[in-house]
Amino acid sequence: MPIRFLALGDSYTIGEAVSPADSWPVQLVQRLRARGIPVADPVIVAATGWTTAELAAAIDTTPLDGPFDLVTLLIGVNDQYRGLPCDHTYRQRIRHLLHRAIALAGGEPRRVLVLSIPDWSVTPFASDRDRPAISTAIQAFAAANRAAAQEAGAAWVDITPLSRQAATDPDLLAADGLHPSATMYRRWVELILPLAHAILSGNGNPP
Template structure:
């Protein structure tokens, strides 16, 4: 096994585990590949993520994993299932805040080694046909506003990939075969957006 100078942990839900796409298409794995091409000696991420998880379910899974490692870089992308299940932004704020502290602990207490990706808009997916897409978009915006505020409080990087996800509307190549989750092609765009921000974090 090749040992790399820098390590990476990616926390999340279906968008991080890459539901319905090959492992190599996951956005965080594509990001690690792009970083290596830029000369950053970083390993592919450890991933704690599962389709359907909300903030509290991710936190419970992290505890159950008993992962005691410290990482050079930690990502957090969570909240779409909170929105999908009709939970409130207030509940999300409390649980997201706790998760962000957990992510910072994994980064050895360094908030500037953690970055957050915004929640993408599943309302543009073929799966959402016939649903109230404006309502979905408004709710996702509300959850993302919470995450952005919490990130700013701790001076943690926040990368807004939601507009990019919305541009996927009507383009079947941007979606996985299940019609709900995004494809590796869309995840590539997220990785490319994250790349310059993450390079700066790792250079600190």
């Protein structure tokens, strides 16, 4: 049977402003197949603008026939964008989403991979905003997500430093001046691939 992959998130997961084939979940599947891992097309539950609360609500209403062999979670940027605080309530929401992701992975935390939050403060879209404040807030939300992932026993991959390379390389941004380009997503996949390969080959999560 093909290996099943569920990607949970927001605009970064659906690949807003690039073609579906250039989104990082689809690129990851292509790279895994090239390594001989028979991964089915990804099941994606994500939409532009979703916060943690909206993703949780979507999971509640989306028929998802688990378990999945790999579940990824990339969420939180819209909580920050809307000015929501990185407080106890947010930490509860991210823990809840992680518990849902683990349940969808058959109750196995080692099959869940959490991605850090990209730093959109470096993009042209943020040119008229308080960039240092955005970056600081992103760092706080990402730290909360990382702590929750570690607490739950899920894997973590830090793509935030890569996202900041867009400050000096416009080719890493899509035409909308905000979202990543296919090239940026390809760089993310380079970081995600070893972890995903280890999970799907049954070797657990490497450090």
